[in-house]
């Protein structure tokens with residue numbers, strides 16, 4: 354009896370039950386099957402990436418407010434975008450739009466080194482501290498306008514943009530390795546946008562629209 358109630362308490366505290374249900378009902382049921390992606394979604398404590406007063410919403414099938422007018426994406430969108438990148442253990446990945454750091458933590462569970470850029474200084478600072486506290490030591494967070502990418506660490510095998518841009522930033526295409534993949538929502542702020550997959554092969558850049566999505570706007574410093 355003691356043991357049972359102890360286990361219940363432990364599970365309740367780390368939301369393991371909610372997390373497993375989230376993966377089963379929101380992610381697998383909608384067709385995500387990559388075992389590495391599913392394992393990452395099962396392991397990263399999503400409730401640690403939302404503000405205290407939003408914890409009850411952390412595992413719901415929706416985006417959650419993280420302050421400064423920004424949101425942490427819906428779990429399915431995180432899983433779908435991650436799966437589309439076709440990552441390998443040794444992939445070098447750049448994320449634009451660190452936000453809470455959740456997507457970066459998912460990437461860090463799958464690959465060796467993650468580079469991520471956030472334009473809002475407070476969010477960049479908080480995400481950096483959170484990722485360090487949770488031991489995601491393979492994530493490099495930088496504050497700045499991600500439009501310019503991270504030239505000194507390029508080329509990247511994959512780039513993931515988590516804010517909706519009006520066009521695909523040319524510097525990001527440049528910093529994609531030959532054979533690399535980028536996933537980016539493109540379209541008008543606050544209206545329906547298109548999640549685009551960009552594949553670079555030699556001089557050719559192939560783009561494909563995957564599904565309608567709604568992301569917060571990609572901002573510029575200038």
Ligand code: SAH
Pocket residue numbers: 423424425426449450451452453454455456457470471472473476497498499500515516569570571572573
């Ligand atoms: N990937 C995040 C989702 C964050 S929402 C997560 O897992 O929580 C998108 C984020 O992109 C916001 O935090 C916003 O401030 C940031 N952003 C918008 N324009 C940007 C730009 N030009 N460069 C870097 N970050 C940007």
